[in-house]
Amino acid sequence: MYSCNISQTIMQTNTELIVRRGIFGINKESVIMKKGRYFIVIIIASAFLLWAGYTGNAGELRHDANAAKQLEIIRKDLSGLTEMKFKDAKKYYEESLKELNRLIEKYPKTQQELEAKFYIGNIYNTMHNFDEATKYFDTVLSQKDIDSLFRAKALYFKTKALIAKGDIAKAKETVAELKLIDPRAADTFGRELTGTIRIGVEAPVFSVTDFNGKAVDLSKYKGNIVVIDFWATWCDPCIQEFPKVKKMYGKFKNKGVQFIGVSLDDDIEDLRGFVKQEEVEWPQIFDGKRWKGEIPALYSIQLIPTMIVLDRENKVRYIGSDTENVSQIVTTLLSESKELPLFR
Numbered sequence: 001m002y003s004c005n006i007s008q009t010i011m012q013t014n015t016e017l018i019v020r021r022g023i024f025g026i027n028k029e030s031v032i033m034k035k036g037r038y039f040i041v042i043i044i045a046s047a048f049l050l051w052a053g054y055t056g057n058a059g060e061l062r063h064d065a066n067a068a069k070q071l072e073i074i075r076k077d078l079s080g081l082t083e084m085k086f087k088d089a090k091k092y093y094e095e096s097l098k099e100l101n102r103l104i105e106k107y108p109k110t111q112q113e114l115e116a117k118f119y120i121g122n123i124y125n126t127m128h129n130f131d132e133a134t135k136y137f138d139t140v141l142s143q144k145d146i147d148s149l150f151r152a153k154a155l156y157f158k159t160k161a162l163i164a165k166g167d168i169a170k171a172k173e174t175v176a177e178l179k180l181i182d183p184r185a186a187d188t189f190g191r192e193l194t195g196t197i198r199i200g201v202e203a204p205v206f207s208v209t210d211f212n213g214k215a216v217d218l219s220k221y222k223g224n225i226v227v228i229d230f231w232a233t234w235c236d237p238c239i240q241e242f243p244k245v246k247k248m249y250g251k252f253k254n255k256g257v258q259f260i261g262v263s264l265d266d267d268i269e270d271l272r273g274f275v276k277q278e279e280v281e282w283p284q285i286f287d288g289k290r291w292k293g294e295i296p297a298l299y300s301i302q303l304i305p306t307m308i309v310l311d312r313e314n315k316v317r318y319i320g321s322d323t324e325n326v327s328q329i330v331t332t333l334l335s336e337s338k339e340l341p342l343f344r
Contacts, residue, residue, distance in 0.1 A: 067103060067112035074099050075119070093123050114143055118150075122157055128303070128321070130165040134158060152181040159189055164303070165320065168198055197300050197319060203310050204298050211268055211275075211286040216260060218314070225257045225333050226310040227326060230301050232264040232290075233274045237321075238305045242278065244323040245307075249282060252330055258282075264290045264304055309333070 074096060100116045100123075107113055121136030137158035141151065155178040162171035172193055179186035197203070203226075207217040218226070229245060231238035249259050259282035265271045266288050275284055287293045291301065299308065307326050309318035311333050318329045 064107050064110040064112055067107035067110050070103055071112050071115060093127055097123055114140055114146070118154060125157055125161050128164070130161040133161040137161065148181050152178060152185060155181070156185050163189070163193070168193060197308070197316060199316055199319065201316055203308070203314050203316050206295055206298060208285055208294065210283040211271060214283060216283050216285060221258045222314050223312050225312060225330055226260065227257060227330065228260045228262060228308045228310070230262045230264065230296060230304050230306045232304060233270045234265065235304050241305055241321070241323060246278065248323055248327055251327070255334055257330055261285065262295050264293065264296060266290055
């Protein structure tokens with residue numbers, strides 16, 4: 001599942017919207033050009049330039065010149081400027097994962113094996129598979145006597161993964177370790193570690209109107225399960241996931257589950273047209289302010305699509321974009337199980 005990120009630079013022209021967005025989504029590491037409803041992704045994988053260069057001590061790991069050459073080729077390929085559609089971008093990274101895994105199998109117990117695992121962690125971060133990313137960073141960090149700069153990089157990107165999946169407690173522990181090596185890098189996470197939305201806390205309430213002028217008061221839904229979906233018509237991953245969201249709505253709408261859409265569109269006609277075309281039945285909140293809108297800001301939204309599930313006590317039980325996890329947690333909540341899974 002891929003997402004769109006708040007980090008962006010926007011330039012509006014008469015015919016196209018150019019936004020700095022992330023691969024499989026929107027962030028500062030890529031540019032997405034929107035012409036009508038056709039999306040092109042231009043990957044500027046600057047992060048891969050940051051990842052490169054494991055040159056320090058690796059304890060008992062040996063250096064292999066052939067592995068180093070192969071790894072450099074992979075890194076340069078990932079760092080290059082590439083133009084492709086979203087579905088092709090997915091293949092691009094999956095092929096890179098295969099190449100890196102082949103290198104790991106061929107050159108075990110080498111510095112390059114460790115660096116390849118570090119790259120894999122970052123690819124999973126880019127693909128928004130934060131659980132897998134964390135596993136690979138943990139593998140890197142478990143290696144004894146690695147260079148402090150390399151360790152700092154692994155800690156930095158592990159923190160990003162932990163924050164993205166809502167595991168703030170572990171993120172704070174990781175940042176504390178990073179601070180011992182690179183205080184300036186650790187300080188960049190200040191805002192993200194003090195946001196208001198966490199698994200298990202009570203969700204901030206809001207009382208607004210949807211784009212049709214109907215009241216939407218979160219406090220009135222207490223006693224029901226609530227699914228809040230942050231999305232936009234300009235976000236291609238959101239559109240790709242929308243059929244699953246719609247199917248899920250149909251499954252739960254008569255079972256005490258309230259869906260609320262929060263649109264980050266800036267043109268109400270785009271939203272209105274899409275809602276009419278797709279026959280969307282649940283309320284859609286719109287204020288035209290994108291990321292700076294009242295509710296995205298209230299919920300510290302950094303990526304879309306993001307779905308937040310609230311239990312009957314208005315506590316946050318899930319933050320993420322995986323519709324299967326959303327469906328599972330809602331099903332569990334409906335069964336009123338005492339031991340509720342906390343998906344992140």
